[in-house]
Amino acid sequence: MKALGRWEGMLAGLILLLYAGFGIGVDGFLSPYALADGTVNVSERLVIAMAMAMLICAGEIDLSIAATMALASLAMGLAMQAGAPLPLMLLAGVATGAACGLLNGWLVTRRGLPSIVVTIGTLSLYRGLALVLLGDQAITGYPEALSTLGNGTLGDLVGVPWLIVPIEFGIAVLFAGGVAVWMHRTVHGRRIYAVGANPVAARFSGIAVDRYRLGLFVFAGVAAALAAALLTGRIGSTRPNLAAGWELDAITIALLGGVAIQGGRGSMVGVMLAALLLGGFTFALGMLNVPGIVVSTILGALLIGAMVLPKVLPAPGSRVG
Amino acid sequence: MTAGRFTSLREASLLAVIVALVLLVGWRAPVFLTLRSALDVANESALLAILVAGQMVVLLTRGVDLSVASNLALTGMVCALVGQAVPSLPIGVLLALAVGVGAALGAVNGLLIALCRLPPIVVTLGTMAVYRGVAYLASGGAWVSEQDIHAGIKALPRAELLGVPLLIVIAAGVVGAVAAWLRWGPAGREVRALGNNPDAAVYVGIPERTRLLQVYALSGALAGLAGVLWVGRYAIAFTDLAAGYELTVIAACVIGGVSIAGGIGRMGGAMAGVLFIGVVNAALPVIQVSPFWQQAIAGAVILLSVALNAGSQARTRARQPILEKA
Numbered sequence: 035m036k037a038l039g040r041w042e043g044m045l046a047g048l049i050l051l052l053y054a055g056f057g058i059g060v061d062g063f064l065s066p067y068a069l070a071d072g073t074v075n076v077s078e079r080l081v082i083a084m085a086m087a088m089l090i091c092a093g094e095i096d097l098s099i100a101a102t103m104a105l106a107s108l109a110m111g112l113a114m115q116a117g118a119p120l121p122l123m124l125l126a127g128v129a130t131g132a133a134c135g136l137l138n139g140w141l142v143t144r145r146g147l148p149s150i151v152v153t154i155g156t157l158s159l160y161r162g163l164a165l166v167l168l169g170d171q172a173i174t175g176y177p178e179a180l181s182t183l184g185n186g187t188l189g190d191l192v193g194v195p196w197l198i199v200p201i202e203f204g205i206a207v208l209f210a211g212g213v214a215v216w217m218h219r220t221v222h223g224r225r226i227y228a229v230g231a232n233p234v235a236a237r238f239s240g241i242a243v244d245r246y247r248l249g250l251f252v253f254a255g256v257a258a259a260l261a262a263a264l265l266t267g268r269i270g271s272t273r274p275n276l277a278a279g280w281e282l283d284a285i286t287i288a289l290l291g292g293v294a295i296q297g298g299r300g301s302m303v304g305v306m307l308a309a310l311l312l313g314g315f316t317f318a319l320g321m322l323n324v325p326g327i328v329v330s331t332i333l334g335a336l337l338i339g340a341m342v343l344p345k346v347l348p349a350p351g352s353r354v355g
Numbered sequence: 356m357t358a359g360r361f362t363s364l365r366e367a368s369l370l371a372v373i374v375a376l377v378l379l380v381g382w383r384a385p386v387f388l389t390l391r392s393a394l395d396v397a398n399e400s401a402l403l404a405i406l407v408a409g410q411m412v413v414l415l416t417r418g419v420d421l422s423v424a425s426n427l428a429l430t431g432m433v434c435a436l437v438g439q440a441v442p443s444l445p446i447g448v449l450l451a452l453a454v455g456v457g458a459a460l461g462a463v464n465g466l467l468i469a470l471c472r473l474p475p476i477v478v479t480l481g482t483m484a485v486y487r488g489v490a491y492l493a494s495g496g497a498w499v500s501e502q503d504i505h506a507g508i509k510a511l512p513r514a515e516l517l518g519v520p521l522l523i524v525i526a527a528g529v530v531g532a533v534a535a536w537l538r539w540g541p542a543g544r545e546v547r548a549l550g551n552n553p554d555a556a557v558y559v560g561i562p563e564r565t566r567l568l569q570v571y572a573l574s575g576a577l578a579g580l581a582g583v584l585w586v587g588r589y590a591i592a593f594t595d596l597a598a599g600y601e602l603t604v605i606a607a608c609v610i611g612g613v614s615i616a617g618g619i620g621r622m623g624g625a626m627a628g629v630l631f632i633g634v635v636n637a638a639l640p641v642i643q644v645s646p647f648w649q650q651a652i653a654g655a656v657i658l659l660s661v662a663l664n665a666g667s668q669a670r671t672r673a674r675q676p677i678l679e680k681a
Contacts, residue, residue, distance in 0.1 A: 141658065141662065145662050147661050147662065148615050148616060150419075150476075150615055151609055151615045151657070151661050152658065152661070154602060154605060154606065154609070154657060155606075155609075155654050155655075155657035155658040155661065156654060156658065157602065157654065158602065158606065158650050158651070158653045158654030158657060159650075159651055159654025159655055159657075159658065160654070161650055161651075161654075162647075162648065162649070162650030162651025162652065162653070162654050163651050165647040165648075165650055165651070166645070166647045166648055166651055169645065169647055279599075282480060282483075282484075285477075285480060286480070286481075289477055295474045295476065295477050296474070325491070325496065327487065327488055327491045327496075327594065328488055328491065328492070330484045330487075330488060331484055331485050331487070331488020331489065331491070331492075332488075333484060334480070334481040334482065334483065334484025334485040334488065335481065335484075335485050337477065337480065337481040337484075338467065338473075338477075338478060338481035338482070338485070341467075341471070341473045341474075341477055341478070341481075342467065342471050342473070345471050345472065345473070
């Protein structure tokens with residue numbers, strides 16, 4: 035389960051190429067403020083992409099992760115309207131996320147249902163509940179502290195004005211780093227890979243397969259709540275269509291990062307690099323006024339290209355971890 | 356044969372639920388029990404039925420086609436643009452164009468899946484983004500609005516054949532043909548065998564790659580056909596046409612008892628799933644429940660129907676990893 039390999043090297047090279055290319059081609063792309071701005075759209079996606087990567091490594095998938103974000107954000111908004119202070123609001127969000135994950139995990143492990151079907155169902159259910167509760171309304175008026183979480187810089191926190199790294203990005207990288215260490219340096223991580231590689235063999239080796247699966251779904255729910263807190267703070271409002279379609283972004287990041295869709299293989303460092311690559315790319319095209327839909331078209335093509343290339347090239351990039 | 360009896364029991368109970376739902380809604384609002392309202396539901400469901408017929412065949416092979424809604428949007432846009440540029444074109448040519456373009460897009464999925472051996476969910480996730488993006492590029496982001504839509508395309512949904520709306524006739528024809536192909540066509544039976552046990556299917560000499568290619572091309576062709584009909588029905592073509600509709604299509608299949616794990620599923624069940632979604636969507640406004648409930652109800656029903664099916668699904672699932680790692 036190597037964290038670094040040929041695939042990660044290629045991603046790092048692509049990131050360098052991207053920043054060098056756009057740095058020369060686009061005026062101001064390499065200015066510190068632009069670089070800091072470029073991390074914003076990727077931070078929340080990085081958080082859910084890490085959780086998604088863990089699930090895919092374990093041979094599962096969570097298509098409801100973005101819908102869970104909407105519900106968690108909604109829970110924070112409702113808690114605020116009920117007069118709860120910020121810590122209680124965040125707790126409400128996390129509890130909602132965990133509950134959503136628990137339902138997914140329960141259906142998958144206790145009822146023995148395939149996670150793709152379960153989470154297509156809960157995607158509809160969670161997003162539908164957000165629609166029912168909010169209708170065409172939006173919740174706004176979040177406290178200043180939450181807005182700082184989404185828009186402030188680490189420099190503001192410690193009183194160093196030149197440190198313009200967004201707080202969001204700091205939290206996301208910390209979170210992703212924690213996940214990477216957990217997956218690559220602890221026995222639990224190795225067991226998760228084992229579950230994904232062959233659940234039957236893993237069970238016979240004494241791994242509590244279903245407990246890991248359930249735990250991962252709950253963790254994905256909590257990660258969605260964290261991402262929802264960051265996103266809600268950044269945009270300052272909750273709408274039922276919050277983060278719509280982000281589950282696909284998270285899957286794209288995980289797979290581009292080299293995680294095998296069949297489970298059992300994938301480096302978390304690769305996922306982090308893929309998130310940075312896609313984030314930088316999206317931001318650069320944004321600066322060039324390329325419409326969002328064209329960007330997602332290119333990302334779709336990239337995703338397929340990332341899958342086809344190792345099959346076509348003589349030296350396969352799909353090494354066994 | 357227990358599997359066969361199990362599915363028909365499932366279908367019977369789903370139909371019973373639909374009938375109960377219709378009667379319940381009809382009791383609250385008698386207007387729901389009229390022929391007019393039944394025709395509305397059937398008309399609404401016709402496009403979904405066409406897409407479900409294609410998706411079900413893909414699901415039978417253990418695949419999935421997430422790109423159907425994007426394919427629909429792109430093909431619909433191409434037909435709208437061609438129809439706008441050449442208003443004198445006969446409608447038959449446009450229909451052929453829709454099926455052709457759709458099949459070509461589906462074949463791209465099929466080639467990547469069958470020849471490059473890529474997982475269907477990843478491939479169609481990618482082409483889902485690409486096809487919709489190409490629809491944007493083809494139109495430059497502009498809408499093709501009502502007055503610019505080819506008269507023939509607009510006339511399609513209003514046309515009738517022996518008093519039955521043409522949309523329903525087309526859907527019935529497509530569904531019947533695909534069902535017959537699955538039931539009696541040697542290729543159709545091979546498709547089901549392929550999903551039931553891919554390794555055994557290859558051992559007995561089923562041409563796996565050819566069948567996969569055909570299946571995705573079929574799903575694409577039907578998405579293309581649905582695309583031109585969709586443009587006609589709503590008299591508009593734009594980039595976000597039917598965005599997210601792929602989930603509704605898959606939901607109808609799952610509610611109808613088609614297994615995502617492949618090999619299991621019948622056209623009758625899938626059509627009951629289509630009918631269920633059509634009835635629920637039509638019933639909500641009638642009993643004055645906010646349409647915002649639609650999505651939540653669909654989700655709950657998917658979960659309920661797969662949980663009810665847990666026995667057979669769990670068996671397939673338990674079998675699967677061992678086979679795949681073999």
